[in-house]
Amino acid sequence: MVQLEEIRKTFPMEAGPVYALRGVNLHIKRGEMVAITGSSGSGKTTLMNILGCLSSPDSGTYRLAGEEVSNLSQQQLATIRSRRIGFVFQTFNLLPRLNALQNVELPLLYARATAGAIDRARHALERVGLADRVEHFPNQLSGGQCQRVAIARALVNEPSIILADEPTGAVDSVTSQDIMKLFHSLHAEGRTIIIVTHDQGVAAQCERQIVLKDGTVTIPGKGGNS
Amino acid sequence: MVQLEEIRKTFPMEAGPVYALRGVNLHIKRGEMVAITGSSGSGKTTLMNILGCLSSPDSGTYRLAGEEVSNLSQQQLATIRSRRIGFVFQTFNLLPRLNALQNVELPLLYARATAGAIDRARHALERVGLADRVEHFPNQLSGGQCQRVAIARALVNEPSIILADEPTGAVDSVTSQDIMKLFHSLHAEGRTIIIVTHDQGVAAQCERQIVLKDGTVTIPGKGGNS
Ligand SMILES: Nc1ncnc2c1ncn2[C@@H]1O[C@H](COP(=O)(O)OP(=O)(O)OP(=O)(O)O)[C@@H](O)[C@H]1O
Ligand SMILES: Nc1ncnc2c1ncn2[C@@H]1O[C@H](COP(=O)(O)OP(=O)(O)OP(=O)(O)O)[C@@H](O)[C@H]1O
Numbered sequence A, B: 001m002v003q004l005e006e007i008r009k010t011f012p013m014e015a016g017p018v019y020a021l022r023g024v025n026l027h028i029k030r031g032e033m034v035a036i037t038g039s040s041g042s043g044k045t046t047l048m049n050i051l052g053c054l055s056s057p058d059s060g061t062y063r064l065a066g067e068e069v070s071n072l073s074q075q076q077l078a079t080i081r082s083r084r085i086g087f088v089f090q091t092f093n094l095l096p097r098l099n100a101l102q103n104v105e106l107p108l109l110y111a112r113a114t115a116g117a118i119d120r121a122r123h124a125l126e127r128v129g130l131a132d133r134v135e136h137f138p139n140q141l142s143g144g145q146c147q148r149v150a151i152a153r154a155l156v157n158e159p160s161i162i163l164a165d166e167p168t169g170a171v172d173s174v175t176s177q178d179i180m181k182l183f184h185s186l187h188a189e190g191r192t193i194i195i196v197t198h199d200q201g202v203a204a205q206c207e208r209q210i211v212l213k214d215g216t217v218t219i220p221g222k223g224g225n226s
């Protein structure tokens, strides 16, 4: 499903280049639930942005569901992002002028799936325990509530691949467990789930763990760097 | 040092009022290191904003170092905030058009402590492990690096009270331990430290734990609600 070979990403800076990804090799099968861990600054978000087709590597290949992603047009990439991938951003990226319901509805409108969009958005918010916060704007929500709106938004399109960058970082352990139950049930439906996490308890609930260190994979599991 | 009595805070919403704080009683002595825990949405950030003189309660009293805060002028409050309180925000609140060094330097400039400000800012960034990221802008930093810049900025003024709203939420356990070592050494210098956290490991390192539930204190420790 997701195959990366020798992926490199460098950020040129005046003080000198930052080698964020230094040859990442990764193979994640359809329907797997995988954790990506590693210390702060090790390259996890940079990797997720490439997996989510939000940024391009400088070199290396990325095959998504058998297709070489760098051969796809901007239009095709946008279609993949809106219909096949659900992305929970580390910084949530909610639109401040839309309330929770409108934020969650947005991917459905982008995918032209407008029929019943409001009901689907409302249902997604119920699944993350926010039925009574649907009309709040992001600045009227707690940190953990914003995180849950971001999760609801990532799931509302019923994507086949879910990329979650630290989905439990802002919540208490009980809420974290509710979120993991939700991910487990999505996994049971056959979706591929990739979770970046600093929480060992969350990582332990995944089928395997991929560890990033200084921009490369250090514990391969099946199919990482060796 | 910090004494709250019957603090209430309500957010009026079209769908009905949200009673965020429903009579909080709290007494934290000078030099204590205290954890505030509670589930997502329980009122922790709302409480921290009142403690940090960033928002006012609707009713109840707040005595800070013996003075009733509601009797102070805006000017006096601003002076207290800039010189006595260091605040690590849950959402970091870094200025996007300033780099890490400039962001950390800002409280010194506000407090008119401009002599040696750049060196002090650089030193604060070294203490959180970011010596090699001083010229990066927030959008060129990882989530955990932004968190550490926010911590460095809160400490650069050497405040007597440190309010940290989830200071380790975005980092791995090793970095989290480095941050806690830093807080312990600040505590050893006699500073008062109040940490909101979802991490039981962090809460256990504090002298006592105050639990918020639905806007009131449930485990008093010494001096909470009873
Ligand atoms: N746009 C950018 N320009 C320059 N450097 C960048 C940029 N984005 C990220 N970096 C650097 O690349 C490295 C990897 O960043 P990344 O955000 O992938 O880390 P991470 O593993 O997600 O960390 P965290 O756990 O703190 O979120 C970091 O050292 C960061 O400073
Ligand atoms: N400006 C606001 N307008 C309306 N409701 C608000 C506002 N700010 C907070 N709330 C509500 O008040 C309650 C408490 O919010 P608060 O941010 O204090 O929670 P918290 O304990 O910090 O949660 P978390 O652990 O998720 O950060 C939440 O239910 C939230 O939706």
Ligand SMILES: [Mg+2]
Residues within 6 Å of the ligand: A044, A045, A046, A090, A165, B142, B143, B144
């Ligand atoms: Mg990250």
Ligand SMILES: [Mg+2]
Residues within 6 Å of the ligand: A142, A143, A144, B044, B045, B046, B090, B165
């Ligand atoms: Mg909060």
